[in-house]
Amino acid sequence: xxxxxxxxxxxxxxxxxxxxxxxxxxxxxxxxxxxxxxxxxxxxxxxxxxxxxxxxxxxxxxxxxxxxxxxxxxxxxxxxxxxxxxxxxxxxxxxxxxxxxxxxxxxxxxxxxxxxxxxxxxxxxxxxxxxxxxxxxxxxxxxxxxxxxxxxxxxxxxxxxxxxxxxxxxxxxxxxxxxxxxxxxxxxxxxxxxxxxxxxxxxxxxxxxxxxxxxxxxxxxxxxxxxxxxxxxxxxxxxxxxxxxxxxxxxxxxxxxxxxxxxxxxxxxxxxxxxxxxxxxxxxxxxxxxxxxxxxxxxxxxxxxxxxxxxxxxxxxxxxxxxxxxxx
Amino acid sequence: xxxxxxxxxxxxxxxxxxxxxxxxxxxxxxxxxxxxxxxxxxxxxxxxxxxxxxxxxxxxxxxxxxxxxxxxxxxxxxxxxxxxxxxxxxxxxxxxxxxxxxxxxxxxxxxxxxxxxxxxxxxxxxxxxxxxxxxxxxxxxxxxxxxxxxxxxxxxxxxxxxxxxxxxxxxxxxxxxxxxxxxxxxxxxxxxxxxxxxxxxxxxxxxxxxxxxxxxxxxxxxxxxxxxxxxxxxxxxxxxxxxxxxxxxxxxxxxx
Ligand SMILES: Cc1cc2nc3c(=O)[nH]c(=O)nc-3n(C[C@H](O)[C@H](O)[C@H](O)COP(=O)(O)OP(=O)(O)OC[C@H]3O[C@@H](n4cnc5c(N)ncnc54)[C@H](O)[C@@H]3O)c2cc1C
Ligand SMILES: Nc1ncnc2c1ncn2[C@@H]1O[C@H](COP(=O)(O)O)[C@@H](O)[C@H]1O
Numbered sequence: 365x366x367x368x369x370x371x372x373x374x375x376x377x378x379x380x381x382x383x384x385x386x387x388x389x390x391x392x393x394x395x396x397x398x399x400x401x402x403x404x405x406x407x408x409x410x411x412x413x414x415x416x417x418x419x420x421x422x423x424x425x426x427x428x429x430x431x432x433x434x435x436x437x438x439x440x441x442x443x444x445x446x447x448x449x450x451x452x453x454x455x456x457x458x459x460x461x462x463x464x465x466x467x468x469x470x471x472x473x474x475x476x477x478x479x480x481x482x483x484x485x486x487x488x489x490x491x492x493x494x495x496x497x498x499x500x501x502x503x504x505x506x507x508x509x510x511x512x513x514x515x516x517x518x519x520x521x522x523x524x525x526x527x528x529x530x531x532x533x534x535x536x537x538x539x540x541x542x543x544x545x546x547x548x549x550x551x552x553x554x555x556x557x558x559x560x561x562x563x564x565x566x567x568x569x570x571x572x573x574x575x576x577x578x579x580x581x582x583x584x585x586x587x588x589x590x591x592x593x594x595x596x597x598x599x600x601x602x603x604x605x606x607x608x609x610x611x612x613x614x615x616x617x618x619x620x621x622x623x624x625x626x627x628x629x630x631x632x633x634x635x636x637x638x639x640x641x642x643x644x645x646x647x648x649x650x651x652x653x654x655x656x657x658x659x660x661x662x663x664x665x666x667x668x669x670x671x672x673x674x675x676x677x678x679x680x681x682x683x684x685x686x687x688x689x690x691x692x
Numbered sequence: 693x694x695x696x697x698x699x700x701x702x703x704x705x706x707x708x709x710x711x712x713x714x715x716x717x718x719x720x721x722x723x724x725x726x727x728x729x730x731x732x733x734x735x736x737x738x739x740x741x742x743x744x745x746x747x748x749x750x751x752x753x754x755x756x757x758x759x760x761x762x763x764x765x766x767x768x769x770x771x772x773x774x775x776x777x778x779x780x781x782x783x784x785x786x787x788x789x790x791x792x793x794x795x796x797x798x799x800x801x802x803x804x805x806x807x808x809x810x811x812x813x814x815x816x817x818x819x820x821x822x823x824x825x826x827x828x829x830x831x832x833x834x835x836x837x838x839x840x841x842x843x844x845x846x847x848x849x850x851x852x853x854x855x856x857x858x859x860x861x862x863x864x865x866x867x868x869x870x871x872x873x874x875x876x877x878x879x880x881x882x883x884x885x886x887x888x889x890x891x892x893x894x895x896x897x898x899x900x901x902x903x904x905x906x907x908x909x910x911x912x913x914x915x916x917x918x919x920x921x922x923x924x925x926x927x928x929x930x931x932x933x934x935x936x937x938x939x940x941x942x943x944x945x946x947x948x
Contacts, residue, residue, distance in 0.1 A: 471821035480908035516908040553830035558857040631947040669923035682934035
């Protein structure tokens with residue numbers, strides 16, 4: 365009998381990533397609805413302390429795979445350990461964040477255990493006939509599909525960051541299960557040679573609550589400083605349109621849109637961005653959109669909740685000043 | 693060196709999505725193009741061939757129309773192409789079945805290197821990892837640099853918050869990030885030559901796969917996101933407007 369809802373808990377620098385807390389919170393709700401257990405799966409090295417954290421966000425049980433072979437993420441070792449754990453315990457539902465790791469690991473593990481994985485879901489609902497149904501955007505959010513897995517278990521899915529709120533932590537204990545770590549030799553075909561961290565002190569674009577983005581209207585790379593100042597005040601990340609990326613002002617990894625990142629922050633502030641269909645596809649699911657653009661006819665105003673028609677070089681610094689006042 | 697590149701035919705990014713009378717996505721008035729990242733994958737395949745010799749084979753799964761995308765790859769310089777096309781696969785997003793079919797077609801080509809795009813901009817189902825798993829070989833995703841030496845490859849890849857360098861033993865699958873290279877455009881001569889290059893079409897039966905093969909997940913509904921409406925334009929001098937905006941974001945929208 366397959367049972368339980370599992371959340372793959374991702375950590376960075378010893379902290380549980382926000383998307384994993386979101387999934388634990390939502391997993392708790394689903395587990396209560398189903399009358400089942402919620403388990404967290406944590407993999408890494410020296411990560412045992414995170415088990416208590418996972419419990420606070422709802423986990424009844426925590427599988428801990430703590431081993432030097434898992435010190436940094438690798439497709440092979442993580443797939444070996446995770447797939448074996450799934451086969452042995454047969455959960456009903458396995459959720460991962462739609463992060464670089466989640467997107468790499470989920471399809472591989474799913475294929476190994478003989479199921480499909482729905483990628484980048486923005487909805488999970490309990491479903492009597494199919495256990496759950498999943499909503500996922502296609503064409504970068506221009507349309508949505510609902511998918512079910514009628515028979516195959518577990519149902520596997522990666523879930524977009526910022527889809528579910530993080531619940532308030534509670535005081536709760538979880539049963540800790542130490543997972544023996546054995547990596548199949550066939551999974552050792554890749555060796556990590558170098559890990560380069562580019563810590564910006566800002567949240568990952570896809571996980572950020574607030575994003576300040578700049579487009580061609582920024583005029584040049586130096587001018588992004590005014591967006592960074594606003595972002596610093598708001599605790600935001602800085603994104604860009606393709607025009608700004610193609611001009612070489614920002615790296616491609618900050619591009620928002622159909623051929624960049626898809627983001628769903630609580631607040632998206634578009635500065636000097638016209639609102640091309642490919643850009644809107646990547647940020648149209650933001651909760652609140654603000655547009656600052658000097659052209660009143662710009663398409664971005666068609667989707668913005670609040671707009672200011674004006675010169676961003678005047679408006680943005682003024683907004684930063686207001687932000688600082690609010691925080692004072 | 694046998695280099696296989698997976699290319700998918702997708703809707704042009706300008707396309708507006710329309711749901712047809714059958715409740716599915718209507719593709720009748722849509723311009724189809726090669727998935728943008730597959731241009732990078734094809735470019736890298738051609739660069740590797742120029743450096744190391746060998747053959748570049750483009751492979752797609754899709755409708756007969758996907759031949760156009762394979763012809764584009766041939767015009768860019770690929771040597772030959774294989775299309776896997778079968779009514780059983782036509783439910784486009786049957787990821788599980790598509791991965792099985794692609795993996796089978798690819799394995800028959802005995803590749804040393806398989807290149808794919810980072811993501812397909814339509815369904816984005818993570819085919820590369822599935823194909824690699826079925827073939828039992830390593831994968832390196834979102835690759836920004838690739839060097840091949842004998843039976844080893846060293847790849848730099850983007851990860852959240854940084855990058856890493858990975859060495860793999862070939863054969864392996866690499867998914868191309870945009871910054872990997874600058875894709876070439878097909879030349880007129882290339883387009884003429886492409887017309888004469890081999891383009892084979894295979895069915896599931898030709899691949900020895902069960903034609904009734906179905907996926908593990910099913911699509912039970914298509915919808916369009918709730919359209920957004922333009923909201924309020926805040927008037928006034930920049931300073932005033934910014935003050936009003938900050939106030940609204942705090943007290944009305946409650947997001948700062
Ligand atoms: C295959 C393909 C994929 C694509 N993918 C993406 C994608 O992923 N993401 C993406 O963003 N685009 C993408 N695009 C590009 C897209 O079509 C647009 O070209 C791009 O989004 C435009 O960027 P922009 O809004 O910054 O520039 P523009 O369209 O040039 O707009 C600049 C705006 O800045 C305003 N402005 C100028 N100066 C000021 C000022 N001082 N103060 C205030 N406002 C000012 C102008 O009024 C204008 O509205 C793609 C295109 C193709 C063909
Ligand atoms: N039907 C297909 N035919 C050929 N290649 C595909 C197909 N689907 C996906 N791919 C390849 O896999 C990459 C990633 O697609 P996806 O995993 O769907 O985001 C694409 O960029 C293609 O290189």
